[in-house]
Amino acid sequence: MKVIEHLQNSKDTVISFEILPPQKGKGIESIYNHLDPLMEFKPAFINVTYHRSEYMFKKRKDGTFEKVELRKRPGTVGICAAIMNHYKIDAVPHLICGGFSKEETENALIDLNFLGIDNVLLLRGDAPKNETFFVPEPDGHRYAIELLDQVVNMNHGIYIEDDLIDGLKTNFCIGVAGYPEKHFEAPNIETDLMHLKKKVDHGADYITTQMFFDNKKYLDFVNCCRESGITIPIIPGLKPITTKRQLTVLPHIFHIDIPTDLSKAILSCKNDEEVQQVGKEWMIAQCKELKEANVPALHFYTMGKTRVIHDIVQALV
Numbered sequence: 199m200k201v202i203e204h205l206q207n208s209k210d211t212v213i214s215f216e217i218l219p220p221q222k223g224k225g226i227e228s229i230y231n232h233l234d235p236l237m238e239f240k241p242a243f244i245n246v247t248y249h250r251s252e253y254m255f256k257k258r259k260d261g262t263f264e265k266v267e268l269r270k271r272p273g274t275v276g277i278c279a280a281i282m283n284h285y286k287i288d289a290v291p292h293l294i295c296g297g298f299s300k301e302e303t304e305n306a307l308i309d310l311n312f313l314g315i316d317n318v319l320l321l322r323g324d325a326p327k328n329e330t331f332f333v334p335e336p337d338g339h340r341y342a343i344e345l346l347d348q349v350v351n352m353n354h355g356i357y358i359e360d361d362l363i364d365g366l367k368t369n370f371c372i373g374v375a376g377y378p379e380k381h382f383e384a385p386n387i388e389t390d391l392m393h394l395k396k397k398v399d400h401g402a403d404y405i406t407t408q409m410f411f412d413n414k415k416y417l418d419f420v421n422c423c424r425e426s427g428i429t430i431p432i433i434p435g436l437k438p439i440t441t442k443r444q445l446t447v448l449p450h451i452f453h454i455d456i457p458t459d460l461s462k463a464i465l466s467c468k469n470d471e472e473v474q475q476v477g478k479e480w481m482i483a484q485c486k487e488l489k490e491a492n493v494p495a496l497h498f499y500t501m502g503k504t505r506v507i508h509d510i511v512q513a514l515v
């Protein structure tokens with residue numbers, strides 16, 4: 199079933215999870231061990247992130263360095279197929295522009311279609327860790343909207359090869375990203391919204407947001423979207439804080455603010471066990487308020503924290 203159908207068919211707020219592929223070298227059991235305890239909440243769908251390759255410098259025996267390409271967390275498509283097969287739950291692979299040519303994207307979409315996966319979350323991706331700016335592949339996409347156009351084209355049976363006629367029309371339900379606190383490269387929230395509106399006008403079915411810790415930011419963002427004519431569901435993305443270090447790491451990586459009350463409470467904790475408790479309580483309060491505001495889903499970035507996420511969702515059902 200498509201994400202959009204889950205949202206439309208459910209009377210209550212839907213629960214969904216996002217997971218990361220395991221580090222290379224680990225098996226699918228690590229995914230099942232992570233997800234098994236969360237299955238009692240009957241998630242409507244499970245997203246699996248995509249991680250592009252990174253370039254590293256490896257020291258040779260003679261002291262010189264060699265540039266090597268490394269993908270630390272491969273397996274997004276395989277994990278999605280395994281989840282659908284093992285749990286009979288819809289999986290949503292993330293697809294990114296970074297590192298992909300249009301042809302590789304087309305082939306990945308063909309694989310997904312053959313596997314019966316008809317949901318995708320389409321993203322631009324970021325620059326590799328040791329580079330400052332995102333650079334598209336020579337024959338790749340610069341913005342998520344271009345990737346979206348490719349998927350919409352395939353949904354109409356239009357493939358890259360001009361002379362391929364009567365191509366199978368795929369049937370992908372398309373999610374895109376939105377940023378309640380603005381995407382870090384956008385000059386202002388209005389311009390960011392304008393680009394988001396274009397993704398919607400080109401065929402996105404729903405939006406999933408970046409994490410946020412202040413519900414007002416999400417609710418204001420939804421209002422701004424509605425005022426600019428965006429009518430599709432906007433799913434809040436949620437992540438509990440679990441370590442003191444995240445007070446600086448999360449704003450650095452995700453370009454989001456941590457409310458003063460939350461940061462003060464975390465700073466007064468003696469250890470990360472106490473931080474986890476504070477993070478959980480904050481997230482439960484956030485979720486209760488969001489449920490009351492009738493959000494379409496609560497989408498949890500699980501990031502390997504099975505127990506914490508379990509406790510939060512249990513407090514909501």
Ligand SMILES: Cc1cc2nc3c(=O)[nH]c(=O)nc-3n(C[C@H](O)[C@H](O)[C@H](O)COP(=O)(O)OP(=O)(O)OC[C@H]3O[C@@H](n4cnc5c(N)ncnc54)[C@H](O)[C@@H]3O)c2cc1C
Nearest residue numbers: 247248292321322323341342375381383384390393407408
């Ligand atoms: C829910 C969610 C899931 C994610 N999952 C992953 C993942 O699995 N793997 C991963 O690598 N990253 C992931 N990311 C991170 C994402 O790739 C980055 O935030 C990236 O920097 C932007 O992606 P986007 O799809 O929002 O880009 P875009 O929509 O392309 O926007 C990027 C920037 O360009 C601007 N822009 C858009 N279109 C245009 C245009 N035509 N002209 C000029 N400017 C434009 C936008 O305002 C924005 O500032 C995720 C983010 C979210 C919110």
